[in-house]
Amino acid sequence: MSVIRHAQSRRSETPAGVMTTFASPTxxxxxxxxxxxxxxxxxxxxxxxxDAEQVWTFLDGTATVELGGETFTVAPGDTVVMPPSTPRRVTAGADVGFTAVVTAPAGARAILPDGTVHGVPPWIA
Structure with a gap:
């Protein structure tokens, strides 16, 4: 069993926000x-x-989730199960953005619309 202390969490920033990793292979x-x-x-x-399922639980704010050709508006308490091999895009609400907790299998790889395998994002590694 491992105990991962708050001070050990890993922070990754992108133009769309901040990902804080709580547990991963590394x-x-x-x-x-x-x-x-x-x-x-x-x-x-x-x-x-x-290439793997992700589960997103929204804690604060709102978002629009485009998933497999459908569009959903989500709010605190909503959970979205994103199957593998299903195109997706998440847009944060205009007023406050959103906070969500996400889980996926270790080593899950991002794939771009043209089929290029982008690799394992740092928050999943």
Whole structure:
């Protein structure tokens, strides 16, 4: 068993927000990664896909989730299960953005719309 202290969490910044990794293979030896997303208001990640399932639970704020050709508005307490091989894009609400906790299998790889494998994001590694 590993105890990962708050001070050990890993922080990764992107133009759309901050990901804080709580557990991953390189942080506690976990077989699943768990991280928090704090999205900047009115921003979105790029359209992409993953080769593994992700589960997002929204804690604060709002977001629009484009997933497999459907669009959903989500609010605190909502959970979105994102299957693998399903195009997605998450856009933060205009007023306050959102905070979510996400989990995925360790080593999950991002895939760009043209099929290019982008690799394992640092918050999952």
């Amino acid at each position: 942080l506690g030896g976990a077989t699943r990664a768990v991280w928090r997303v704090e999205a900047t208001p009115a921003t979105s990640g790029p359209p992409h896909d993953f």
